[in-house]
Amino acid sequence: MNKVISALEPKPEMSEPHPRVANRLLGALGSRDYAILEPHLELVALPRGKVLFEPGDDVHTTYFPCRKTMVSLLIVTRDGREVEAATIGREGAVGGIVSDGHKPAFGRAVVQVPGSAFAISTSHLEAAKLGSTRFGDLFSRYADALLAQMMQGVACNALHSVEERCARWLLATHDRAGDHIIQLTQESLAEMLGVQRTTVSAVTSSLATRGLLKTLRGRVQILDRKGLERVACECYEAVEGHFARVLPEVDI
Template sequence: MANRLLAALSLRDFEVLAPHLDTVALPRGKVLFEPGDDVTTTYFPCRQTMASLLIVTRDGREVEAATIGREGAIGGIVSEGHKPAFGRAVVQVAGSALAISTSHLEAAKLGSARFGDLFARYSDALLAQMMQGVACNALHTVEERCCRWLLSTHDRAGDQIIHLTQESLAEMLGVQRTTVSAVTAHLASRGLLKTHRGRVEILDRSGLEKASCECYEAVESHFATVLPEVELSKP
């Protein structure tokens, strides 16, 4: 299946969900929910589709808290009832997704212990990514954080080319565009990547991993331990 988390379900559990899943197109920049919104729909990104969970400050600035692609789901993961969103969910890489009402998802989790356990473990992996991100933002350089972000996106995009502007990358890292331009130019001079208008091409993944901080490997290892049946979609 195009979404790895759904693919990890048993056939019986998936057949419970299937009648309620709708395929939707998610254009880049689409806001799936805003802070304070009641999250009534859960999205399962497919193939290259990727979204970010953002923390929004009072003056409108954004910084990314988590990246979600075809290995996971967006919204309504933990509980049923009134679920006010804490942050903003925005599509970063356009594509398709499978959407379902969170009420149907919750009913399926309550009806199957195995189903509920899978989503509980995914919640743990997502929380770990957010926690590591806090440490990364506080302790590591912009270049290290940029490498980590590009690696995580590369895993989920399933392609050497990441369709993303430098302005968007700057927003995700919480820095100025000029800072990102300087960082990517330095990485390009080392032969690790090549930048084009609206996209970044990875040339040397192993070199990018060496240039990244420890956070990329920490999150990846924890995900593999907690959810061994769900692969982080490496190219």
């Protein structure tokens, strides 16, 4: 049976569905492969700002975000600045995806949108990969999709405007959150984009003036999805299109 984290942590939603519904990557597993993981999955609460691992940490746990939960993989500079390398939600997993044995983290993993996740030790995940060719193939393809997101992010940060990048990030988050209202502060968005908060404030104000979104306290409401898609750079469609081709059985 799925276990529940200690009462010292904020409780996950009591209506949390079966893990194969809550997380799309788990849902793509065949019944036989999923049965190998099920006894080891633990339902945990992930509050906003929780650090799952730091650069250099040995990664012992893999997290499968559920529903609206989203985690950012960040690159941290010597002076403490952060820039997002990838966003992971209910379509994927965080930590120990392809590594075997020693798994030092290169970046920092931080919860941006709070919620619940299913956690499993990387040792149990590795055992499942070794025991099933199909299981290993699914996670290898997911690793490919995650790498593509990171590579496209490098190009995006170098070539596109803050407004285009902001629109791309909001679209990707909207996909994963499954709701028009995204639990996100402007400060967090600025950190993800690697810019000043005042810059993000100016960009979101411009988007709001055009009727594309509405900024609320600690939240962003998407009003015109199609309009936001027109503002976003080509990177959004490139990443989502590659994901659909590599992992057609996983619906973001």
